[in-house]
Amino acid sequence: MIFLLFWALAPAAEPSLSYYKDVEPLLQRHCQQCHREGEAAPMPLVTYKQVRPWARAVKEAVLSRRMPPWHADPAVGHYSNARVMTAAEIAIVRQWVDTGAKEGDARQAPPPRRFADGWQISKPDLVLEMPEEAEVALSGQMEYVHYIVPTNFKEDRWVSEMEVRPGNRAVVHHIGVYLRPKGSQWMSEGKPGEGFQRKSRISGRTPMDELFAQYVTGGQAQILPDGxxxxxxxxxxxxxxxxxxxxxxxxxxRSRIGLVFAKTPPVERVHTIGVAEARFVIPPRDPAYEVRALWRIHKPVRLFNVTPHIHLRGKSFECSAALPDQSAVTPLVRVPHWDRNWQITYEFADPLKLPAGTRIHCLAVFDNSANNPVNPNPDVEVRWGDQTTDEMMVAYMDLAFPAEWPLLNLYRREPLPVQ
Ligand code: HEC
Incomplete structure (x- = not known):
């Protein structure tokens, strides 16, 4: 009698799942772009042999939604590049691990996922490369290194595809390639041919000095639509x-960038703006210091994406766009738990039309308390700067507008309303 009761109350044993049939397709879809040989993730997750020792860590990483890395609040915005597993997919991984992470029948394996080895863009018309190999430190935190690479273009060139390729993916965390037009005094402390650390991120910078292309782990090449x-x-x-x-x-x-020139004159120009606020002082030990940026767009544009950027004391970041007549506020992105390891570009599934006069508002919250496990020093005031121990507050955004428009006066910082 007691026996029967016990049997009735015990949960039905879950059937065990198979690596090949149930789990491998999920790893192909959500993990292998980073977890394969030669990519940035610490271990490949391709064969059963490779995955089995990591089974518990895999379960833990997907249940906590730490992997695949994606930090936008799902309630805000729709993104074409979202890396999100469904609840059903997560349940499969959990059940597979809880029932012994069995191998199953190899004949049920999906065909291996193939990744293009070379350029993701069409064959580049021009490849520009760092002038020398940079030496990477053995350990510790390295400050940003800069290299000037002259284009030697005699005339204006329009570029429709661009891809930044790291020379050594195992040590490259991210690369930003900036465009500095002739005559700009920005980073004039650097000399072509040798690596340098810039003195100031802003001194001498004009709206024409733009973030032109980037590489981040798991990121994509930029292939612009026709026109x-x-x-x-x-x-x-x-x-x-x-x-x-x-x-x-x-x-x-030694990293490089590949460029494909536009075959026909473009109708629209794509340009990256940085919605930033550089004048802040985060007090020592403040657990939730708010910094706001407010910029106004002065011409009608289309907005494609947003890439928030803060450093070690970053806690959360969000941006929204307010239409000129105040009729609506559109949330652009909300990152409730900032993770300094990831620089994610959130690509809108549908580009947003912003009329002239739209105001873009961003709010970053910084945790300078001792409770922030990556805070290098809670006892100091923190200001804007390049070093990892300094802070930044910027959201990069790609805009498109008629190709003949000048950049000047396209957008401007606004005084923040008194609170
Ligand atoms: C965009 C690239 C990318 C994708 C996609 C990705 N990972 Fe990772 N993963 C990384 C990197 C880089 C690290 C090491 C740094 C870190 O932990 O953030 C890592 C670390 C891990 C770790 C070990 C350490 C830890 O934090 O637990 C596990 C386990 C893991 N990933 C599992 C997965 C699984 C499972 C998937 C798919 C569901 C996945 N990852 C998708 C890049 C990625």
Whole structure:
């Protein structure tokens, strides 16, 4: 009798699942773009042999939604590049691990997922490369290294596809390639041919000095739709900004950018703006210091994406767009738990039309308390700066507008309303 009762109350044993049939397709879809040989993730998750020792960690990472990395609040915005597993997919991983992470029958395996080895863009018309191999430290945090790469363009060039390719993916955390038009005084402390650390991120910078292309782990090349292109004015330099992450082994890196020129004159120009606020002082030990940026767009544009950027004390970040007549406020992105390891670009599934006069508002919250496990020093005031121990507050956004429009006066910082 007691026996029967016990049997009735015990949960039905879950059937065990198979790696090949149930789990491998999910890893192909959600993990292998980063977890394969030669990519940035610490271990490949391709064969059963590779995955089995990590089974518990895999379960834990997907249940906590730490993996795949994606930090936008799902209630805000729809993104074409969202890396999100469904509840049903997560349940499969959990059940597979809880029932012994069985291998199953190899004949049920999906065909292996193939990844393009070379350029993701069409064959580049021009490849520009760092002038030398950079030495990467063995360990510790490295400050950003910059290299000036002159384009030597004699005339303006329109670029429709661009891809930044790290020389050594194991140590490259991210790369920003900036465009510096002729005559700009920005980063004039650097000399072509050698790596340098810039003195100031803003001094001498104009709206024409733009973030032109980036590489981040798991990121995508930029292939612009027909009729759209980015402009590289004659005589511009590209400046590579490299953030290396030492991994304990001696390493060098020489990264490059591939460009495909537009075949026909573009109808629309794509340009990256930085909605930033650089004048802030985060007090020591403040657990939730708010910094706001408010910018107004002065011409009608289309908005494609948003890439929030803050450093170690970052806690959360959000942006919204307010239409000029105040009729509506559209949330653009909300990152409730900032993770300094990830620089994610959130690509809107439908580009947003912003009429002239739209105001873009961003709010970053910083945790300078001792409770922030990555805070390098809670006892100091923190200001804007390049070093990892400084802070930043910027949201990069790609806009498109008629190709003949000048950049000047396209958008401007607004005084914040008194609170
Ligand atoms: C966009 C690239 C990317 C994708 C997609 C990705 N990972 Fe990762 N993963 C990383 C990187 C980089 C690390 C090491 C740094 C870190 O932990 O953030 C990592 C670390 C891990 C770790 C080990 C350490 C930890 O934090 O637990 C596990 C386990 C893991 N990933 C599992 C997965 C699984 C399972 C998937 C798919 C469901 C996945 N990852 C998708 C890049 C990725």
């Amino acid at each position: 759209m292109a980015r402009l590289i004015p004659a005589g511009s330099d590209l400046i590579f900004q490299l953030h290396y992450q030492p991994n304990g082994k001696p390493a060098k890196d």
